[in-house]
Amino acid sequence: MIDSRFVDTLVLGLGDRLADAADIVHQTAMWTHGSVDRMIEAGYGKSRATGLRLAADALCRFKVLERDQSGWRPNPLACTPELASTLHGADAGRRMAIRETLPTLAATLPAEPSALGRLLPTAGLRHVLVNRTDDAFLDIAASAQLSITVMAPYLNEEGTKWAVSVLRASPAERKILVIREYPKVKVHIDMVSDDLRAGRVEIFDYHLASNRGWYETFHAKVVLADDTTAYIGSANFLKYWRHSVEIGVVVKGDVARTLHFVVAAILQIAAPIAY
Incomplete structure (x- = not known):
């Protein structure tokens, strides 16, 4: 089970990168073909690459990803499908809260x-x-x-x-x-x-x-x-x-x-x- 305090800290720390981070965790939890950097280019192309790489850097700070000379790699203890679902849910709630305050x-x-x-x-x-x-x-x-x-x-x-x-x-x-x-x-x-x-x-x-x-x-x-x-x-x-x-x-x-x-x-x- 994911520690709720860790999730709260992670969601606050990711901020506007929450949706990108959720996508990265979702993909990398099942990715077995190399670095996250390769996954980003293979799965999303250049249009989202910049935002996803910024999200990947943020996930590194929370040790969900690890970085070596070849790029980002998932930390198997933290980068799980359960965390991906939690982040997607948090992003949906965040979007709803923003929508409720729009003029x-x-x-x-x-x-x-x-x-x-x-x-x-x-x-x-x-x-x-x-x-x-x-x-x-x-x-x-x-x-x-x-x-x-x-x-x-x-x-x-x-x-x-x-x-x-x-x-x-x-x-x-x-x-x-x-x-x-x-x-x-x-x-x-x-x-x-x-x-x-x-x-x-x-x-x-x-x-x-x-x-x-x-x-x-x-x-x-x-x-x-x-x-x-x-x-x-x-x-x-x-x-x-x-x-x-x-x-x-x-x-x-x-x-x-x-x-x-x-x-x-x-x-x-x-x-x-x-x-």
Whole structure:
């Protein structure tokens, strides 16, 4: 049985070379015709040779392979089919973890009849990867546990109701709406004030006067769940968004954590609004 601590150390040490290393171990466990270098050229050709040789060097450091004047050779005590299967499984898990943190596209298409809406399904299968902005917002809201934040620089009556519906769809303990120039949108806030209070939504106005005669404010459109998932894009919470294309990305992992860091700083300087 393979020592799990050795495998953990090996997987971490191989890093991006994990898939190449798994292939080498798989082949060399059954290779009886000379050095790993010959196996690489015979089995994979020149296209992968460089990456495989780098992986072979890494396997030498962990004594899975040994090197002599003729090239790399397998260490029969370590280079086994069982290790190959373990490395392939680790590589599959690593690829899945990377895939889960890749950005996805969220888009709002013009209301029907829409020329773009008719064209996309006929342009190729990739159209199925375009998520609807509404669905992306609700998915993000549903995933939040501690906090859900909506940053909406522009609001009208319909957009305010939409923002509130996104916030109230979340099970998060804290619900936050960041706006700009509260006096200009107060009429819309007042219309949904009962829903805002019922959802215990906090409102912050990020619109700070400068002694130079201009204002510090924001234009970003953001929906942020905890520090794990976020939408960043062009979708405004306005009525006319239904007649224009809006595009954004849903991000996770380090990008979401960095965005959470920035939003937390904004909340420290924005003015809390009593409604």
